[in-house]
Amino acid sequence: MTTDSSQFGGKWTKEKLKILENYLDSYTTALKNQSFDLVYIDAFAGDGFINTVSDAESDTKEFLEGSVLRALKINDKPFDQLVLIEKNPHRIERLETLVEEYSNHRDVKIEQADANDYLSTCGKFLRGKRGVLFLDPFSTEVSWQTLEKIAGYESLDTWLLFPVSAISRMLPREKRPDEISENLVECLNKVYGDESWRELYTESPQQTLFGEPGYERNPGIDGLVRIYKEKLRSLLGRRFLEKHRDLKNSKNSTLFAFMFFVGNQKGISLAGKIANHILDEI
Ligand SMILES: C[S@@+](CC[C@H](N)C(=O)[O-])C[C@H]1O[C@@H](n2cnc3c(N)ncnc32)[C@H](O)[C@@H]1O
Numbered sequence: 001m002t003t004d005s006s007q008f009g010g011k012w013t014k015e016k017l018k019i020l021e022n023y024l025d026s027y028t029t030a031l032k033n034q035s036f037d038l039v040y041i042d043a044f045a046g047d048g049f050i051n052t053v054s055d056a057e058s059d060t061k062e063f064l065e066g067s068v069l070r071a072l073k074i075n076d077k078p079f080d081q082l083v084l085i086e087k088n089p090h091r092i093e094r095l096e097t098l099v100e101e102y103s104n105h106r107d108v109k110i111e112q113a114d115a116n117d118y119l120s121t122c123g124k125f126l127r128g129k130r131g132v133l134f135l136d137p138f139s140t141e142v143s144w145q146t147l148e149k150i151a152g153y154e155s156l157d158t159w160l161l162f163p164v165s166a167i168s169r170m171l172p173r174e175k176r177p178d179e180i181s182e183n184l185v186e187c188l189n190k191v192y193g194d195e196s197w198r199e200l201y202t203e204s205p206q207q208t209l210f211g212e213p214g215y216e217r218n219p220g221i222d223g224l225v226r227i228y229k230e231k232l233r234s235l236l237g238r239r240f241l242e243k244h245r246d247l248k249n250s251k252n253s254t255l256f257a258f259m260f261f262v263g264n265q266k267g268i269s270l271a272g273k274i275a276n277h278i279l280d281e282i
Pocket of ligand 1: 017043044045046047048049050065066067068085086087088091113114115116136137138141
């Protein structure tokens with residue numbers, strides 16, 4: 001472990017990783033007698049360790065095992081293949097050291113790549129395989145187009161962090177939606193796949209100084225999560241799990257909504273049930 005391991009938040013980071021780890025454990029155990037190859041793809045891999053930044057209530061910092069290390073340590077029925085995608089060259093170096101120590105002769109591929117690019121072009125690699133994908137970006141990196149691709153592969157049970165707090169900051173409360181800057185509009189369209197986020201704005205009873213109708217966005221985050229979930233539901237049907245987990249910081253603000261969808265129709269009863277149960281228990 002190095003002292004410059006990635007720094008992320010406290011309690012919510014543990015919650016997210018515990019949910020993922022429990023899923024990986026249950027999933028591999030449930031499918032251990034199946035003949036197909038099981039693959040784990042960590043699309044925002046990090047470097048295997050997390051140096052949690054202190055929460056408001058405590059000054060202490062601690063090192064946590066990150067998603068990659070947890071996936072490598074699954075040992076009842078280990079994954080046949082692991083693909084670790086990471087853009088940052090320093091984290092790639094640290095991943096290489098980690099994999100040397102923990103791969104245990106398993107097939108582990110480290111890809112220095114952009115996650116959206118990799119995931120948009122890995123259909124051939126996934127043919128005949130089943131697996132789990134973890135989408136754990138810092139912020140708004142996951143594009144809707146990538147999710148459409150993933151849905152089409154019908155191979156990957158996917159855990160996805162929707163960046164509630166970042167999106168909320170991009171949507172000012174009292175502005176006309178057409179006053180939002182071009183680069184923010186581009187980013188919102190990339191995440192939602194279209195302009196559906198504009199529905200969040202309605203005409204307000206108060207006029208502007210120039211006598212024009214004012215616009216406002218409902219406070220809170222419910223609307224922006226609701227629209228995203230509606231889109232996932234229409235993309236995935238029953239493969240999309242209605243239940244999600246709000247990951248909150250120590251001030252009780254939601255940072256991410258942690259969501260899940262099943263790789264294909266056949267997996268709904270088993271994978272959906274496991275994910276549902278884990279979200280109830282943790
Ligand atoms: C939140 S961290 C992931 C933490 C990791 N899942 C863990 O539990 O240890 C996000 C990671 O994604 C990487 N990253 C950011 N943008 C990326 C992109 N477009 N493609 C691939 N990796 C990216 C960052 O360098 C960072 O290591």
